[in-house]
Amino acid sequence: MxxxxxxxxxxxxxxxxxxxxxxxxxxxxxxxxxPLSLILDSLVAEWxxxxxxxxxxxxxxxxxxxxxxxxxxxxxxxxxxxxxKRLRDLLEPVLEFFRAIPPPVIVPILMLIFGIENxxxxxxxxxxxxxxILLNTAEGxxxxxxxxxxxxxxxxxxxxxRLRYLILPSASPQMAAGLRQGLSVAIILMVIxxxxxxxxxxxxxxxxxxxxxAIPEMWAGMIMLGLLGFLLSLLFxxxxxxxxxxxxxxxxxxxxx
Amino acid sequence: MTESxxxxxxxxAANPDAGVAPKTPPRRALGSSPLVLGTIGLLxxxxxxxxxxxxxxxxxxxxxxxxxxxxxxxxxxxxxxxxAALLDTIYGWALGLLIAAVAGVVLGIVIGSxxxxxxxxxxxIEFLRPIPSVALIPLAVLLFGTAIESKLxxxxxxxxxxxxxxxxxxxQDVDPVAQxxxxxxxxxxxxxxxxxxxxxALPYIMTGLRLSAAxxxxxxxxxxxxxxxxxxxxxxxxxxxxxxxxxxxxxxxxSGILGVIVNLVFRYIERRTLSWHPSQRAEVAx
Numbered sequence: 299m300x301x302x303x304x305x306x307x308x309x310x311x312x313x314x315x316x317x318x319x320x321x322x323x324x325x326x327x328x329x330x331x332x333p334l335s336l337i338l339d340s341l342v343a344e345w346x347x348x349x350x351x352x353x354x355x356x357x358x359x360x361x362x363x364x365x366x367x368x369x370x371x372x373x374x375x376x377x378x379x380x381x382x383k384r385l386r387d388l389l390e391p392v393l394e395f396f397r398a399i400p401p402p403v404i405v406p407i408l409m410l411i412f413g414i415e416n417x418x419x420x421x422x423x424x425x426x427x428x429x430x431i432l433l434n435t436a437e438g439x440x441x442x443x444x445x446x447x448x449x450x451x452x453x454x455x456x457x458x459x460r461l462r463y464l465i466l467p468s469a470s471p472q473m474a475a476g477l478r479q480g481l482s483v484a485i486i487l488m489v490i491x492x493x494x495x496x497x498x499x500x501x502x503x504x505x506x507x508x509x510x511x512a513i514p515e516m517w518a519g520m521i522m523l524g525l526l527g528f529l530l531s532l533l534f535x536x537x538x539x540x541x542x543x544x545x546x547x548x549x550x551x552x553x554x555x
Numbered sequence: 556m557t558e559s560x561x562x563x564x565x566x567x568a569a570n571p572d573a574g575v576a577p578k579t580p581p582r583r584a585l586g587s588s589p590l591v592l593g594t595i596g597l598l599x600x601x602x603x604x605x606x607x608x609x610x611x612x613x614x615x616x617x618x619x620x621x622x623x624x625x626x627x628x629x630x631x632x633x634x635x636x637x638x639a640a641l642l643d644t645i646y647g648w649a650l651g652l653l654i655a656a657v658a659g660v661v662l663g664i665v666i667g668s669x670x671x672x673x674x675x676x677x678x679x680i681e682f683l684r685p686i687p688s689v690a691l692i693p694l695a696v697l698l699f700g701t702a703i704e705s706k707l708x709x710x711x712x713x714x715x716x717x718x719x720x721x722x723x724x725x726x727q728d729v730d731p732v733a734q735x736x737x738x739x740x741x742x743x744x745x746x747x748x749x750x751x752x753x754x755x756a757l758p759y760i761m762t763g764l765r766l767s768a769a770x771x772x773x774x775x776x777x778x779x780x781x782x783x784x785x786x787x788x789x790x791x792x793x794x795x796x797x798x799x800x801x802x803x804x805x806x807x808x809x810s811g812i813l814g815v816i817v818n819l820v821f822r823y824i825e826r827r828t829l830s831w832h833p834s835q836r837a838e839v840a841x
Contacts, residue, residue: 398769482687
């Protein structure tokens with residue numbers, strides 16, 4: 299019963315909303331809001347058909363490349379900045395400034411420098427989602443528990459071992475927060491970078507559909523993009539739950555105690 | 556303080572959207588203060604951007620020097636069009652943020668106060684939230700063209716979720732004893748909201764607002780850039796496509812400064828409205 303109840307709660311509202319959309323749009327003659335059945339047809343035929351390899355895959359590859367670069371650079375710099383207080387003081391205003399720049403505005407500049415090919419898109423994604431990762435890592439490293447840090451020093455744990463067994467684990471919850479934030483920025487930039495000039499990609503295909511007034515296809519593309527965002531954040535949560543299982547367990551124990 | 560690790564990690568773990576790290580508490584450094592070092596850092600950045608393009612370490616056709624960017628910036632400041640664009644951006648940002656904040660707070664309190672509604676909406680919220688707001692761009696263009704509504708649609712959609720999620724956390728954080736006490740004293744629904752739920756949720760609401768304010772600015776500028784609504788973003792796109800590279804850089808700098816101001820203002824508001832809250836008092840006590 300309890301399972302049925304949960305199931306009902308999880309699927310109830312989405313089903314109602316879906317049915318509502320289906321029914322209200324069924325006989326729609328409004329050009330902009332075509333019947334949902336038409337949209338789903340296009341979703342299956344186009345997006346899960348040829349476009350999956352032609353447009354979705356290139357987008358995802360660029361996303362993965364940019365995100366990976368941002369993660370490596372952001373965590374490395376974050377650890378350095380978090381460790382050395384002088385460096386942090388020196389760079390804090392600069393970093394605050396770079397973080398505050400809305401990432402899409404650098405697209406026009408990067409377009410000048412790197413052209414409109416893959417390099418530009420990967421750099422845009424990496425540049426934009428690096429800041430939350432960097433700043434959160436720095437904050438996590440800075441806030442390493444002082445008792446742990448003193449203990450490590452007393453046992454003469456330093457260098458790589460200190461990084462591996464003290465700094466990185468302590469900072470990982472904050473790092474995860476930064477990586478999660480970075481991921482949603484990365485998806486946005488993946489789309490934006492394709493809106494300006496591209497020959498393939500999700501964002502490109504959706505805008506193409508909109509410009510040629512292929513409205514059901516456009517809606518299907520938007521749904522595809524939504525699904526992608528949802529699935530990626532689900533995937534992230536799964537990975538995070540495994541990675542930080544010890545931390546979530548610790549928190550539960552602390553709360554219970 | 557045995558519980559210090561918990562308090563340190565709280566923001567990151569409790570709020571999936573809380574990415575903005577808390578400010579470093581002011582500590583006295585040996586020799587030079589953070590203020591001096593920070594200024595040196597900024598000056599070094601300006602200097603690097605002056606020297607590297609001059610030495611062609613960075614190709615000067617793509618990287619104007621700081622002085623050129625500065626000159627372009629001053630040139631922009633003298634143009635009435637620039638100020639109109641800036642106002643357009645700020646107006647769209649503020650209006651969108653306001654609507655999203657009101658909607659997020661009201662819906663968050665309504666949903667959060669009822670166990671039934673919370674369970675019913677959880678899956679839908681979890682599904683809708685990660686949908687990237689840029690997915691709405693084609694629809695916004697079709698429906699509204701470059702009118703302000705298309706910008707508002709994107710800004711509201713993006714900035715609604717952080718507020719809603721934070722309010723939901725905040726409402727759930729209400730102390731059951733306080734809630735029961737208020738009930739025992741026959742506080743009516745509104746009084747319970749006003750004196751029990753609201754003060755508990757306020758720190759969360761403030762966090763949500765601060766996150767939303769930054770997101771709203773990003774989306775406002777993005778929509779101007781991509782859709783072409785009047786504003787800073789559009790001005791930037793025009794500058795870039797007409798080859799005015801110094802002006803492009805200058806406008807990027809302006810958008811960054813605007814972002815910094817938004818962050819600072821919201822941190823200030825947060826500190827002011829929560830001056831009574833333990834989390835803020837602790838910072839003063841350090």
